[in-house]
Amino acid sequence: MEIDQILNNIYPLPESSKSVIKKYISEISYPKGHILLRAEKIETSIYFIKKGIVRAYANSADNEITFFFGKEGDTVISMKSYVANEKGYEDIELLENCDLYELKTQNLQQLFEKDIAIANWGRKFAEQELIKTEERLIFREFRTAKERYIELLTNNADLIKRVQLGHIASYLGITQVSLSRIRAEVK
C-alpha cells in the first residue's frame, strides 16, 4: 500500500501538509523474524506497513501474549514511547519479509506544533486506534473463545492463513491446545 493512501486513510490532509510529512518518511525493508521495536527501549520511529505482516507481543514471567497484528496500511508503533517517551511493554516481530515506511517520532512531534492539519491528523490517528482498542476490550468479554475465533475467521481470514496458530491463540486469549479443540469442532 502506498504512503499517500495510508496517510489519507487516517485523515485527509491538504497536499501541502502531506508533502511536508512525506519529506520525513523513508522506505526500509527487513526480513521475516526481525524485531522492529523492543519493549526495553524508548523507540524513536514509527512505521507504516507497505507490505507484510507483524505482531506485537508482551512478556511476563512465564508467558508471552500477542495482542496486535498489523498488515498492509497499518501503523506500527510503541504507543508508550510515542505518547509518553517511556519504555513500552511490547516487542514487534516481523512475521514476513516487510517493506515499511519509517518516520522519526521527533520530526512528527515538531510538525504537530507547527501545522494544525498535521496536529489534527495525529489526533485522528490516536482516536481511531482508541476506538479499535476499546472495541476489543469490550467485545472480548461478550464472546466465548469459539465465537471470537469464528469472528476472526470471518473478518480476517487472511490473518489465519498468514500467521501461525500459536500466535492466533494467544491473540484470542486462549492456549494453542484450546484453539486446536475449537478448530476441530468448527470444521
Place this chain on the structure above:
Amino acid sequence: MEIDQILNNIYPLPESSKSVIKKYISEISYPKGHILLRAEKIETSIYFIKKGIVRAYANSADNEITFFFGKEGDTVISMKSYVANEKGYEDIELLENCDLYELKTQNLQQLFEKDIAIANWGRKFAEQELIKTEERLIFREFRTAKERYIELLTNNADLIKRVQLGHIASYLGITQVSLSRIRAEVK
C-alpha cells in the same frame, strides 16, 4: 476538581486557549441513577467530572458488562459518538449524585480546526485514553482474577468502597460469585 486543573492535567494549554474552551463549558448536576449517555444515541456532549463517580457499561443479549469507572477529574464520553459520529456501545450511569462540566462536541470540533494548541490538547487526550485502554487490554491477560482484584484494591481502594461489588466483578471480567470467592480467600 476544578475545570482548570482537569484541562491542564490532559495537556497544559496557554491561557488564551484555555479561556476559549471555558467559554463553551457549563456546569450541571444530576442525581445518582441518572443515565448520562445512552448507547442508542449519537451523543453531542462530553463531560468532565467535578464530583462523583460514574460507570460505563455495554449490553449484549443476556448480560451487561461494566468496562469503565470515572471519578473526579475523569472525562465521560461516548468515544464512538465523539470520534465517528456514530452510536456508541455504552450507557453511562451515575453511581453517586454528580457535579459535571459539560462541553458540546460540536463546539470542540470547531476549536480543533482553528486553534493548534486545542488540536494538540485533543490529540493528547486521545493518546492518554489510548494508553490506559491498551494497558488494560494487555495486562488483563497476564493476571489471574485474584491478582486483578488485589491490584484494584491496592491502587483504587476508594473505588471498591464507593461502587457495588457486582459492578466491580463485571469490570474485572468475572462473575459476582467468583469475586465473592476471591474476597473470602483474600481476607
Place this chain on the structure above:
DNA sequence: CGTATTTTTTATCATTTGTAAAATTTTCCT
C-alpha cells in the same frame, strides 16, 4: 529427497470459573 525442526492435533486429568438457588447481610423507605 530425506531428515531435523517446528507446528498442530489428540488425549488425559486437574483447576478454574460459571450457573442456579438459597441464605445472609445491608440498604432504603415510610
Place this chain on the structure above:
DNA sequence: AGGAAAATTTTACAAATGATAAAAAATACG
C-alpha cells in the same frame, strides 16, 4: 424501628479451559 427490596455471600454441581505429554502432520533446509 420495621419491613421490603437490593446486594452479597455461600453452597453444590456443571461446563469450560488449562497443563502436560505424546503423536501426527507440515515445513525447512542441507
